[in-house]
Amino acid sequence: MKNISKSFPGVRALDHVNLKVEKGEVHILVGENGAGKSTLIKILCGLHTDYEGEIVIEGEKVSLKDPHDALKYGIATIHQELNQVPTMTIAENLFLGREPLGRGNMLIDDRRIYKEAKAILEAQGLTYDPHMLVRNLTVSQMQMIEIAKSVSQNARIIIMDEPTSAITDAEVKVLFQCIKRLKSEGVGIIYISHRLEEMFEIGDKVTILRDGQYIDTKDVKDVTRGDIIKMMVGRELNNIYPEKKHKVTDKVVLEVKNLTGHKRFENISFKLHAGEILGLAGLMGAGRTEIARALFGLDPIHSGEVYLEGKKIAIKNTSDAMKHGIMMATEDRKRYGLVLKATIGENIGLPNLKQFLGKSGFLLSDKKEREKEREVFDELGVKAPSMHTRASALSGGNQQKVVLAKWILANPKVFILDEPTRGIDVGAKYEIYKIMTELASKGMAIIMISSELPEVIGMCDRVIVMREHYLSGEVSGEEINQEYIMEFASANVEELRKANAR
Amino acid sequence: GGKKDKATDAAGTTKAAETTKAAETTKAAESKTESKETTTAADSGKTFKIGFAAKGLSDAFTSMEASEYMRQAKENWAGKLEVLQVDCEFDTNKQIEVLENFIAQDVDAIICQTDDPEAILPIVEECKAKGIHFINDLAVDCDWAYEVESDPQDDGELLGEYAVKWLDEKKIENPTILFMQGEVGNQHANAREKYCKEKLEAAGYKVTDTNTANWQRDEAIALMENWCQVYDKIDAVICANDEMSLGVVQVLEQEGRLDGTMVISVDALAGAVKSVADGKLTMTIGKDIVAGCDMSLQLAYDLCSGVDRSADKLQKVPKDIITLDDQKTLQKWIDIHTAAGTYQ
Amino acid sequence: MNKTVDMRANKKTHIIQTIFKKYMIYILFIAIFAISSFASPAFLKVSNLVNILRQTAIYAIIAFPITMLIISGVTDLSPGSVAAFTGVAGIVAYVDMTTKMGVNPVLAGLMAVAYSILLGIIIGFVNGIIITKFKVPAFMATLAMMTSIRGAALLYTGGNVIYQIGDIAVLGKGSVLGIPIPVLIMLILFVIFTILLKKTMYGRYIYAIGGNEEAAVASGINVNKIRMISYIVQGAMGGLAGILLMCRLNTGQPTAGEGYEFDAITGAVLGGTSFTGGEGTMFGTLVGILIVGMINNIFNLLSVQSYYHQILKGVLIVVAVIIDMRGKNSKVTA
Amino acid sequence: MNKTVDMRANKKTHIIQTIFKKYMIYILFIAIFAISSFASPAFLKVSNLVNILRQTAIYAIIAFPITMLIISGVTDLSPGSVAAFTGVAGIVAYVDMTTKMGVNPVLAGLMAVAYSILLGIIIGFVNGIIITKFKVPAFMATLAMMTSIRGAALLYTGGNVIYQIGDIAVLGKGSVLGIPIPVLIMLILFVIFTILLKKTMYGRYIYAIGGNEEAAVASGINVNKIRMISYIVQGAMGGLAGILLMCRLNTGQPTAGEGYEFDAITGAVLGGTSFTGGEGTMFGTLVGILIVGMINNIFNLLSVQSYYHQILKGVLIVVAVIIDMRGKNSKVTA
């Protein structure tokens, strides 16, 4: 790809960017949120057609009209946003757009689809039934299907836009093995990730983008983590985690007793103090999100009690939870976090409208609204032309900041953050961590759910660990380290079940 | 073209056309056409603007009447009357809107195929205040309005009377009488049903089953098909309009049950007249729209030119009973439709 | 250098385009107004303009709440039938009160209006329950309600028309300070709905729900409650429109109001309310409704044959929506 | 221990529930069938059952393609009007060919059918263009088309009904091996549409687009092309339904077919086609259409007064959809 430029209304997303991928090479693409990585690969896979510059594949200059075209040239893509049809089966999804036809070239050969789908899944070490509806899969399972699909397309180039942001370590290993095999088969791979350590594990070359500008392409061997960050962010970043300014108090803000939800978690009890950052760790699918959703009123609670500042409370829906000061930034920001059509200001205001009511107590005051929204907008340093920019035009990191901003303005007593840094670049991560410690130092009680152990270790005062619907252990202070957490996270399920059945 | 010839024909025999016999009404109407010539002579030659609120142009009968108005206006009244035709789409509220718009346009007179006489009453009052002449086809409770009336009560009664006569003649034990309603809630549908049934009941007949096909032929076909399943013997089917009765005839014919069954209805559409001529439909009631339109337009012209017509506050449009037995009337209607180009 | 200039020019045309798109519907309104003025001398007369307002008032009263429903991502096909049922019931109540019970006409009138609105609220409540609790798609639920309530209206009067409705008809025919009462009511409602939509929490939630229902839930909004309120408001306005319609008709007609919902929806969409939800304004709806009203009016004034009228109306709607939609959204919507 | 058992039992009831939900509509069908058989002795007569099929055939012909549209996430409100226009045009063509040009009736009949279908295709094409190229919401585009094409049908005949349509009427009235021709055509189309939807790429893409349009695009599916085809197919079926309708009516009626789209949509939705897109089957639609047909039939046989008929029809639709929807989906849909 040579001299690629692309503008969105009001934004120059790419400005003369070059990218050259060779056979059998894993080319890493890095850059801050909004640097233009996804835009670049959307051009390469035929989703954006109005761009400047040229694309050359094996010496042939091509113009890609649509994704179908791109597939014809052997370009397969794993998109950042999951692209599955939930109402169709796994096999139907795997062959979508390239269904094999039976005799007469008229009718789809479904027998072949299911047979081959099984083989494709097995090749990736997946044991799902290809007849299963994708709707019933978890996010990480869907991601694995997406990977299996692109791998099975016999592509010359495979683009992977943050493929590991939603899968577990075990699955990452499977993926990396697969990448190595593809590499040996001469397939070129473009790999986008904010997890810089992955770059050193599988990358050959790395291209850095910053604010739509092409910075450089280097051999992975020749660079250090620090170099990359400097090129990405434009300045040095010495610390990964901010200093802990906050102090855990004795005041118990939230206490959960024997909480059981429908199917996903059982018999959960823990306490949360003012000024504390409590980590909730565990492998994917352990049921962490479900606990958080139940506390926030998104899912029903089956049994058990919740005490807030010593008083027993009932949470039937999200507005109940909000009234009590329990709030949550969900893990899927596009789906639950933002109204993409609405402006940044409107999104920030959404849970806080009561604060903007004027003297009448009925009508909203524009002035109040603008002032209060502006405050958090500035405080978090959202990078956007104005507060009137639509949320859909923001990059992932900035969207995440908007989500945080709206909850910060709502001033929760208990703030639950589910995967707050998923898909966030290193620079923005640091800022989010800083915001978290600041909030804690003001006495807020925070629960942080994260699948990235380093950040759990780096940020939390105390960590509780889940294993298959049960709480399997708790670590605090010096004990917070990888070994302990992993031990609890992979505890014996049978024993846990017995212990809880008592 | 054909109509014109007939008009001259009729002119020759005008003097004889004095009786109120239905068969003669066309000629009666044309006799007025002649008297029109005299009034025109006395007039300044001014063109009057007439608003014509057509009840609905998507129904065979009402649109037939509307096009008769426009045809006569063009052929007989060119230079004297300018008729603005607007469709009220069978919606009373639309009709009110249309009439309001006529008033805003300062028309000289309004001719209205009335949807609901009481609903337009305030408009008539307004016309009175503004001096806009108002001619309509149902009885409006206001002394300002002139009626060239075609009362649905008459239709209902004629249907009932004919049915009673037919049933009396046939002397059937416990006859199965089916009544197919028009769109329930509609003035004409309700009146036709009510007064027909009154006549039947007065004569001791009971309607076996009543249901609606909403004026529509497709619904009539389905309903009749279903009735055929329920009733092994069907003696009479009375329909609120021709569209439905034609559907009924079609089903009965297909089932081989048309012979000896009375099917009657209202409108005298071309298809219905043909069906009568073919011996299928037993009877249809024809409102003499040629005469009716002429009466209305003449009245409108006279009122606009200041002629005193206060004696004619209420004129009835003659109605014909069209059956195979009365060849003369039948031929008259075949002629009417042939002239209009709708008879095939 | 060259490039910067390019980009600036780009941005400028972009802004012009955006403004053009945003105000297109108003430009269209003015264009139709201007053309109509030339086409018919009667058009610009005050009495004719008042006519247009009077003729659109009832549609607007239905269209205001429907705008909110569409913004929040749902719809309602029942308002026309609801107006018929509630209107007839209100009229019957009025006639009974004044003739049989001897209630003072003014009081009886107020009570009749309240009764119609109350019935509308109950129907809206049932719609809301079916849609929020039983999760029946709004299109189907309200389509079924449209059928059922029409049947109920006919049943209520035994298929007959109610005559001699008495003095309550003044609500449809009377004027205050030269403004017809329905127009006055419509204008008041316009102000109320504008405030409701723009200045209250309820209105904000409407937008949020239409923009992203799940995100709205996750922001602590009780979506079902807001939807219930919306359907209840729609029902209430259906009731108000119903009694006004009957007063205008000077009779209680159980068959009245057919298809009014489509004209109301058309007005809302012409006015820029997005079928994908999350976008729309009351002012846009008012303008949209007036456009439909103007088109009907000028076609009447010019005595355009209704067949052409129908054909042109469809074409105009599509053209107006195309002009309004261009570039707004790139996804095909239902 | 206790808990594992619990969960298993839970799973079992869950499966039963799922099956129950999945086949609910068929259970409902059987229930209505059984009740009707008891309620009226005429119901079970072969001739009556043939009647039901004959009366539903035309609705089904419209409902099959509409099912595909709804699965793919859009809709069409114009088929009723399209049937009127194309049917009338086809009849006029037939009459002209046989009476004026002396074409052999069989040939003329085939040509008339082809002509109706062709006109339908053109209208479908226009719908498709408006929706895919100009991004007008399908509801609005087809609502406008419904209005315009109805006007065109009326204009075509000058508002008159075409009588004496000749032998082509056999298409509506005739039978082959005791099966009415419209029913035969419907059954053939049922097979074709089932194969189209389940066994061809086109059908697969219909599901994909309705399930997740963006995913479909990313998989290289030309969404606009598929949508265009769907609307063209809908138009073609509108044309076929139109000429069959006129043959059944034995006349060319420009006002015929009003509201047929709503019955077709109702049938599809009753049969489990999801308004959120991505789900539905032809068999379900057939069953849904037959349910509506049976209800109409039994109400006639029992001579239920039309008001009650309307009220009950609405209620039944809602109940059927509720039964069918329970637990299927938890989001409120438009």
Ligand SMILES: Nc1ncnc2c1ncn2[C@@H]1O[C@H](COP(=O)(O)OP(=O)(O)OP(=O)(O)O)[C@@H](O)[C@H]1O
């Ligand atoms: N549809 C769009 N409309 C307007 N602007 C857009 C659109 N998509 C992307 N942008 C803008 O283009 C720029 C590049 O976005 P892109 O999604 O390519 O970033 P990215 O590098 O993939 O970021 P992330 O790491 O968060 O995924 C951003 O400034 C973004 O705001």
Ligand SMILES: Nc1ncnc2c1ncn2[C@@H]1O[C@H](COP(=O)(O)OP(=O)(O)OP(=O)(O)O)[C@@H](O)[C@H]1O
């Ligand atoms: N839609 C669904 N249908 C059926 N089972 C589901 C669904 N979603 C999740 N599950 C199951 O529920 C459990 C918890 O799911 P989930 O992956 O969301 O857990 P989690 O602990 O929140 O993980 P993470 O936060 O890392 O995503 C898993 O066993 C998963 O298989």
Ligand SMILES: [Mg+2]
């Ligand atoms: Mg990206």
Ligand SMILES: [Mg+2]
């Ligand atoms: Mg989770």
